[in-house]
Amino acid sequence: MGLLDSLLNWLRSLFFKQEMELSLVGLQNAGKTSLVNSIAVSNIYVVDAADRDGVPISRTELHDLLTKPSLSGIPLLVLGNKIDKSEALSKQALVDQLGLESISDREVCCYMISCKDSVNIDVVIDWLIKHSRSAK
Numbered sequence: 001m002g003l004l005d006s007l008l009n010w011l012r013s014l015f016f017k018q019e020m021e022l023s024l025v026g027l028q029n030a031g032k033t034s035l036v037n038s039i040a041v042s043n044i045y046v047v048d049a050a051d052r053d054g055v056p057i058s059r060t061e062l063h064d065l066l067t068k069p070s071l072s073g074i075p076l077l078v079l080g081n082k083i084d085k086s087e088a089l090s091k092q093a094l095v096d097q098l099g100l101e102s103i104s105d106r107e108v109c110c111y112m113i114s115c116k117d118s119v120n121i122d123v124v125i126d127w128l129i130k131h132s133r134s135a136k
């Protein structure tokens with residue numbers, strides 16, 4: 001069993017032991033299902049980084065979500081998906097357009113990923129493990 005498989009099994013066990021609560025949020029067609037599938041078969045706001053028209057809506061939805069008292073202080077992982085597409089935004093452009101630098105009331109992390117080509121899925125899993133309750 002490889003390192004990635006071991007990490008995936010650990011991640012799954014954290015979910016089953018209810019040591020991790022996770023909300024996976026994103027606009028329609030952003031790639032949420034593909035992300036879950038890529039984690040589940042070893043091959044989380046999720047943004048379609050190649051859908052430039054959708055990013056302003058994503059920004060509004062994200063900042064609206066952050067006002068919810070139930071999510072107060074919860075670390076935020078933003079995933080710019082579909083970087084295999086030539087029209088995908090750069091990380092800096094996504095950070096700017098989503099207004100991530102204005103978020104100061106919680107830890108914010110942004111990774112650029114491709115569920116299609118399995119790019120950076122390992123760092124997403126690593127982040128999730130580091131932010132599980134048992135890691136605290």
Ligand SMILES: Nc1nc2c(ncn2[C@@H]2O[C@H](COP(=O)(O)OP(=O)(O)OP(=O)(O)O)[C@@H](O)[C@H]2O)c(=O)[nH]1
Pocket residue numbers: 026027028029030031032033034035081082083084085113114115116117
């Ligand atoms: N090129 C490319 N396409 C992707 C990637 N991830 C997902 N897709 C495609 O984008 C489409 C939407 O992916 P889903 O995972 O169904 O997105 P979703 O966010 O669950 O969508 P909803 O169920 O509508 O909310 C599908 O056609 C996927 O194959 C990626 O990294 N690159």
